[in-house]
Amino acid sequence: MEPLTTFGIIARMFYQFTSVWVALILLFAVSMAFKRRLGLYGKLYDSPIGMIGFGLVMFWVFTGIFGAMDLIVTQDALSQVSGMKNKPPGTPISGAEEGQYAWYLLGGDNLARDVFSRMVKGAWIVVQIAPLATVFAFMVGITLGLPAGYYGGRLDTLLSFLSNLILAFPVILLFYLLVTPEIVATGVPNYMATVLFVFPIVFLAVLLNSRFYTQPKFRTPLLIGVLGVAIWLYLSLISNDGAIVATDTYWIPGIPGILDLFDIPGGVLVVFVSVVFVNSPTVFRIVRGLTLDIKTRDYVAAAQTRGEGPWYIMLWEILPNARGPLIVDFCLRIGYTTILLGTLGFFGLGLPPESPDWGSTINEGRKLLSVYLHPALPPALALLTIVLGLNLLADGLREESLKD
């Protein structure tokens, strides 16, 4: 078979992404039709920059999801095909079997794997980890930042000192100290996960309790239900094979394997935990600053006069009014988390070496960069576009939220 021309490669890639295009067009059409009823999200469609950003982000989100469903990928991301080592884009596979895609659309990497499929699979890793890690970082930052800003005093001094402590650490040094197999063996990441993942539960509990504590008949079943599920998820998250921490010398039992909903491999857990750990102090600082500003407003004074409890004021008066800057920062922070994940991959930390995440792929590709460009460039451009999309989205949101 003939190698594909540049045009052929682009056309075929375009065709592979069909499902993504359909999803994108549907999403945009529906959102445009109902944009006046969709609040801040709907207003995004008034700003061209925001729309471009959102489009870029959703492109990779859909690519990640459909890629995980094996819709876009042309080859297996991990298997090696002989004779395809470092082959340029559009090379046909010699002796392709029946039903196998006949080309390497973006060429083969140094281990003769398909660059295109690896890039698509890498999107799924980012789409899974980055938003979730950012959500957790926000939960930690909000749960600690609100009281620090609201109460002030010693609590504030202590928490600010701790957050400055983490911020003063060069991120890469922290990663090198936390994300090594030796540290995983000591169980330090498991302890950190145990502590960090408590915060969402605390957040949920306080949020619901402060709102509904005047109606105990409604509150008590609600809390039991929500917290029951949350704690179950928490325990499934932190325990692996029935143990929370398992080292050579001792182990702390978690919930038994039958009740365990999902297992997270040690490598992913440590990456996740360290990314949350690095991000939460910054969120803490932002929330604290916003709280300091908002607590002087009249509606806070009014709530205090009504006799509302401090947590009600923090979570139901201050937090909703701080949402604008927080949403913008959320978008920016997902981008930053994506960069951090790439950094980890670039230094070969955490994720297994054969994993198709973009950072690791860039790291592998850069070693041969002076001769072969095609293994390193697609993941680099992918990472660039998703982070750029998130930045543009944040910019559009900021502009639109300032308008009212």
Add this chain to the structure above:
Amino acid sequence: MGLFILKRVGVMILTALCLTFLVFFLTNLYPNLEKLAKTQGNFRMSDEQVSSFLEKGGYLQPIPIKYGEWLGVLPSYRHTNEDGSVQGRCILPGKTAEESPKFCGILQGFWGYSTVFKDEVAGVVSTRLALTGKLMFWVMLLMVPSALLLGILAGMKEGSKTDRTLSTFAITTTATPEYVSGVIFIAVFASSAVGLKWFKGTATSAMEHATFENFFLPVLTISLYGMGYIARMTRASMTEVMTAQYIRTARLKGVSFPNIVMKHALRNALIAPFTVIMLQFPWLLNGVVIVETLFNYKGFGWVLVQAAGNNDIQLLLAVSVVSVIVVLVTQLISDIGYVYLNPRIRIA
């Protein structure tokens, strides 16, 4: 002001102590010590050999005591071998136990002995820091003026075409981490596949003899990532100043536009970017580690990677002390500078 600085220095020392203790704790966890022993001895050591190696080096004492020894407030550990010779942290190769001091920690100016470089840590860190200093000097020289220019040009007329174009450029640079822009630059300008070959893809030769050809790409890679952020801050503060009353007064008086920008707006608009530029230093440190790895420039960032990868405890501690000091000192300077530049703020 004096009290303020004193207080900040106190907090700085406390922070540095906490952080070094944290690094100390993490590097002294047993699996890490085992790795150290195996890289120092050989990889096929049995468990007993590992623990006897660690015992001899004094690695198995409680962590607070080891930390005290490293600081120089406790006498350092000595081990008498079977043949009667004495080994210890303070006893450098080629010295006897009697010649060596009892206390040797950073308080005595002794930073330890690097197990990777087989040299004194102080020497390793200072030579590498000098190399990184050279890199940073050029980065600053490229990044700060171009970022300010970008921000000022964009902020002069908000919403204009120049503003849109420059702002999009600034956003793109902030969205491009060093390992992406570096790879793209090498691909375009240095690889034989594209064939431009304007620059060199490695900066190893720049360590002794830096030329435009071998040094420009790493400098550009680091500067671009920080540039966008500073430019956006400058733009924000410039647009704010340009809407101020005194600018309108000046325009109504008939002062020419370049004069307004140069004489009235600039000074007030540059207060905020100053803080941002100072706070960029810690971020640049990250960039330095990535770029030095990517371009194989053996400076401070490269040492950090080597030290962390081989669990070289003493070197890693020195590296973290240096970087923590860099972060905290720049914070202090930015706070003081902010007060100095903006007379409306006074610290009691």
